[in-house]
Amino acid sequence: MNAPLRRVGVVALILFGLLFANLNWVMAVKSDEYRTSPYNGRVMLAEYDHKRGTILAGGVALAESRATNGDLKYLRVYPTSPAAYAHIVGFRPVQGAAIDIERTENEFLAGTSDKLFADRLRDIFSNEKTPGGNVVLSVMRRAQETAYQELVKNKKGAKVGAVVALDPRTGAILAMASTPSYDPNPLTSHNTDAANAAYNKLDKDPNEPLLNRATQETFPPGSTFKVILSAAALSRGYTINTPIPAGPSYQPPQTDHKITNAAASICPEPQVTLIEALTESCNTGYAQLGVTLGPQAIIDTATAFGFNDPSLTYGRLDSDVKQSPVAESLVGKLTRDDGQPDPPKIAQSSIGQNDVRMTPMEGAMLAAAVANNGSQMRPYLVEQLLGPDLITRHYTAVPKQLRQSCTSQIAGDLREMMVSAVENGTGKAAQIDGYEVGGKTGTAENAENEKDHGWFIGFARNKDGVPVAAVAVFLKNAGSGGSSESARIAGQVMKAIIAEKGGK
DSSP states (O other): OOHHHHHHHHHHHHHHHHHHHHHHHIIIIIHHHHHHOTTOHHHHHHHTTSOOOOEEETTEEEEEEEEOSSSSOEEEEOOSOHHHHHHHHOOOOSSSOOOTHHHHTHHHHHTOSGGGHHHHHHHHHHOOOOOOOEEEEOOOHHHHHHHHHHHHTOTTOOSOEEEEEEOTTTOBEEEEEEESOOOSGGGGOSOHHHHHHHHHHHHHOTTOTTSOTTTSOOBOOGGGGHHHHHHHHHTTTOOTTOEEEOOSEEOOTTOSOOEEOSSTTSSOSSEEEHHHHHHHTOHHHHHHHHHHHOHHHHHHHHHHTTTTOTTOEESOSSSSSOOEEOOOOBOOOOBOTTSSBOHHHHHHHHTTOTTOBBOHHHHHHHHHHHHTTTEEEOOBOEEEEEOTTSOOEEEEOOOOEEEEOSOHHHHHHHHHHHHHHHHHSTTGGGOOTTSEEEEEEEEEOOSTTSOOEEEEEEEEEOTTSOEEEEEEEEETTOOTTHHHHHHHHHHHHHHHHHHHTTOO
């Protein structure tokens, strides 16, 4: 064989080898991805050939599939207060990817999950088309719809906000609302041009209605971060009655900037006790306390309550499905480039400013840990997975502890301080007759020439000391009185939870 033919033969063998390797790679590695791709037309037609499962809360359908006369035999609809549940349920478009619960529980809803193998096997012999499985959420409808409506109609005119309410004992998400919101129904239209136009309009909206502010965005927490400083102090020998330096102003070392209080009447005396400082929301007291404690104490305590955790997710508590991620809440840098403490940064961070950032989910988890004797539970949204018959249980949530944030003693001290802040301080609007309510308001400065954000984090316990709810409310650019309005909304949401649980 001459040299040119030999070279051609070698090239042909190499190309054949590459083709063979590529085919094997596609079959072994990429087959599932291609098979389940939302852009695969054959998959789409097959999925719409049988009924997708229902997403429920409180026995009511939040998402269901209805029969049509078209090529796609079922239309996905969201019949119950769609904007109130949009950031929880999400949507499943004809083309493109699903989001939120429609995404994380897609295989179970579509009937392709291993949990539903027996149903698929039965269909082969019966020639039936069994619907997909059903997902039951932990959300309480009255609480969810109250949270959404209170955000929409808040008395400060804030256009952007979020509410998260948890069961402190289990981590169950009882309400999670974000504004502005959207109606997912146009996004699932079988007219894909119309559906894409509806999506593009939402995607280009500067108010970002598709963004879930409860979990996907962080904000400066303002004075709610003083709960973390209080826990840091209590874990290092302070008591609720330990005096700390206060006064009308404080100038940290290495800076000309002075920290003052929100009003001249707040802690003007040279010293206040720790419980008085939280009750009054004493900026000068907490700024000095933070500088005294130092950066490591602040970072360690914040981390123990859930800050600096990039792995936090919510959805289902088992690990065989993709969960929805929560943006990382951060303390920020508290040291100089040489590693030494940076007093100006520490002072500002101690009152929830500087680079401190928190999600509303983290705010609710912080309050929940305090209410639950320091035990912080893993948040979850899926309560049960039911078979197509709505009877067979394929999964039931079993609550799991995420971390022990502090001792029971420290949690008890923090509760006493937060109850004082609601009964005697800035959180009075959250009070509920017959229940012990504790909390902390927060006013957070942001961009120059913009109104302050308003926060409230808190909890409610019944007369037997059993925690019934923990909540965080955030109002962006709410301005003066925004934190009080957040406290009022929190009270309304907790009242709705109490009522739905059968309390008064």
